[in-house]
Amino acid sequence: MNLKEFLSELKRRKVYRVSIAYGIAAWVLAQIAGLILESFEADPWVMQMIITILILGFPVALILSWIFDIGPEGIERTLPKDVNTPTESKPISVKLVIGILVLIILVAIGSKWSIQIFGKAQKGAIHSLAILQFDNFTGTDSLEYFAAGMQSSLIGDMQKISALRVPSKTTSNSFKNTNASIPEIANQLNVDAAVEGSITCMGEDSICVQIRLVRVFPEEQQLWVKDYRIEKGEILNFYNNVTKQISKEIDIVLTPKEENLLAKSIKVDPEAYDAYLKGLYYWEKLDEQSVKKALGYFQLATELDPEWAEPYAGLANAWGLFSFFGHLPKSVTLPKVYPYLNKALELDPNSAKAHYVAALVAVWTEWDWEKGEREFLRSIELDPNDALCRLYYAHLLMTLRKSNEANQQAKKGLELDPMRPLVLGLYGVVMLNNNDDWQGAIQAFEKALSIDPNDWFSGGNLPNAKMEDAYKKGEYEKWIELWDEKVGNFGRWKKECRESVLKASGERGHIAAIEEMFRMNEKYGNDCYMSSEVKQERYIKLGNIDKAMEALEKGYEVRDNFMPYISTRYPYYNQFKGNPRYVEILRKMGLPTANN
Known part of the structure; x- marks a missing residue:
């Protein structure tokens, strides 16, 4: 068959007509799919798959059109040229072509979505x-x-990724003393994957x-693993590199701001880093002696390293903690907090921790609500996964009577860190003060204490909630x-009182009994201790509003930590x-006075 005969045969077998019909149908389908998928904000892979199927389907359609004749009477095998056939050509059913294409696409997408449903932890999902918890395989228990510090540092970097x-x-460590498998832990924590780290040598x-990245659904599967040998002075850059690599492996697209934060190169004195990790180790215990x-x-x-910002932020945070929870008077702590905080921000304006501490100081020390909100939002921008920051921000919002926003931030914080006792305790306070939900508060405090029976925050708030209930x-x-x-339990009242x-x-x-409490406090002072907050509450129970107001005014005078509430x-x-x-106290503090 020469070229002329071949081209004539293509025409006789309607290959030209099928190719034109296929092109029109494919173009129409692509346009419709693009509009629909954009409306539903579908993942890019869906449109990519549709285009790929349409392209691959074109040669298949040409081959089939050579072999078969697609017409209104159905699909028939094309007869050879020497066989007598009716001279009248049958128009190709464009509807049939489109129907077949749609069916192919739906089957393919359905298969892909099935994989997504039953294997949600695939890359991109x-x-x-x-x-x-990082394993210590060095043989040195000390x-x-x-290992704990490396885990904290990597978490800190990974938490900067908003996606x-x-x-x-x-x-993450709430199951460390159990025999739970990685999929079981991931299921309890409601996460799609897990990162395991191990230290194998220390020079x-x-x-x-x-570092090992493991997906957990539908079954445990290693996605990526890499061994590193790191110079101690480059350890902070190591966390940045691992964060970027994991993001790449799971197809997370970093924002320009996140790229800039992770691109920063920092060298740190190895001994300073070692001391800093020890500081973090003790700070996270939160009791007075550990802090x-x-x-x-x-x-x-x-x-050891005067140009590194994080230890200064740690100092400001620790001194602030002493005053915030009443371990030391503000006259002692504030002269320490401000210099360290300012130094941290001077060395690193993008330190999420420093902005977080600045927010705490602004709200509970300076009573500067606008500054506090600004600093909280900046810290959340730099570290969107910081649950404590969101919970304290929720406390500020309920103080400003932004009730719905307070609940949103509190719920987000709890979702981020559902097994952290302090997060649960702060959430319980929101349930109590913002929603008047005593049972919800009690449940949060009890869950915190079930995780850590020595948690002092919920340990102090649970009795208060039960008493008022x-x-x-x-x-x-x-x-x-x-x-x-x-x-x-708290040892603030002597046995005689x-x-x-x-x-x-x-x-x-x-x-x-309440009257006797006041008499004992007046007689023995701190041996039968009553704070301004407790005094006003007890006076209210006695129906003595004037005395309750005196206690409230005393709290304002000494700038008690409970006053913002x-x-x-x-x-x-x-x-x-x-x-x-x-109303006058609210006005002087700059708090909302409406409906009072």
């Missing part, structure tokens, strides 16, 4: 991951703090580390029992509505 949800170290100037140890190590790190129900004997249990209050309660009831829905403050003295 990983939107959350847990960085598990390096456990170093990823990365739980904190506390939540004077370098360390050996292996004092953390201060010493952070201070040592600044002396009992008082609201008229269970006054239970209220006194809970009070005795609380002051006994407690016995006197219990005796008054038994003989004359709960009102007499006086504009919330906490039941005590409902008693003050319309009271001119209360």
Whole structure:
């Protein structure tokens, strides 16, 4: 068959007509698919698959048109040229061609979506991951703090990626003493993948580390692994590199800001880094003695490497913690906080931790709500996965009576770090002060204590919530029992004072018991301690609003840490509505005064 005959045969077999019809149908389908997928914000792979199928389908259509005749009567095999056939050509059914193409595309997309559903942790479908506790295979038990610090540092870098949800170290380690498998841990933490790290050698100037990325659905599968030998002075750059590599492996596109943050090259003195990790190790325990140890190590790190910002932020955070939770008076802590905080921001304006500390100081020390919100938002921008930052921001929002926003931030923080006791405790306060949800608050505090029975924050707030819940129900004997249990556990009331209050309660009831509390406090002072906040609450129970207002004004005078909360829905403050003295305090503090 010569070329002329071949071209004639193509025409006879309607190959030209099929190619034109296929091109028109494919173009129409691509346009429609583009509009629909854009409306539903579908992943790019869907459109890419449709285009690929249409392109691959073209030669298949040509081959089929050579072999078969597609017409209104169906599909028939094309007869050879020498066989007599009707001279009238049958028009090709464009509808049939389009129908076949649509069917092929739907089957392909359905298959792809099935894979996505049953294997959601494939590359491009990983939107959350847990960085598990680093293993220490060096044989030196004293390096456990170093392994813990490396995990914290890598989490800190990974949390800067807004497209990823990365739980904190506390939540990620909540199953470390169990035999749970990686898929089981991931299922409990509601993450798509996990990162395992191990330290295999430790020298004077370098360390050996292996990082492994594991998907967990539908079954455990290693996606990526790499061994590193790192110079200790380059350790911070190592975290940046691993963060970028993992993002690449799971097809996470970094924003320009995230690219800039992770592109920064930092060298650090190895001994300073070692001291800093020890500081983090103790700071995360949060009790007074551990934070004092953390201060010493952070201070040592600044002396060894004066140009590194993070130890200064650590110092500011630790000193701020002392005053925030009442361990030391502000007259002692603030002269320490400001110089370290300013130094941290001077050395690194993009330090999320420094902006977070600046927000805490602005809200609970300076009562500068605008500055506090600005600093919280900046910190969240730099580290969108910081659950504590979001919870404290929620506290500010409920203080400003932005109730819905407060709930949103609190829920987001809890989703980010659901197994961290302090996160649960702060969430419980939002349930209490913002929503008047006593049972929700009690559940949050109890869950925190089930994770860490020694958690001091929820350990202090749970008795308060239970006491008020009992008082609201008229269970006054239970209220006194809970009070005795609380002051006994916290050691703020001597035995003689407690016995006197219990005796008054038994003989004359709960009102007499409250009056005895005031008498004991007046007689023994700090041996029967009552804060300004507690005094105003007890005066309200006695119906003495004037005395309650005096306690509130005293709190304002000494700038007590509870004062920002006086504009919330906490039941005590409902008693003050319309009271001119209360409204005046709100006005002087710059808090909302509407409906008061």
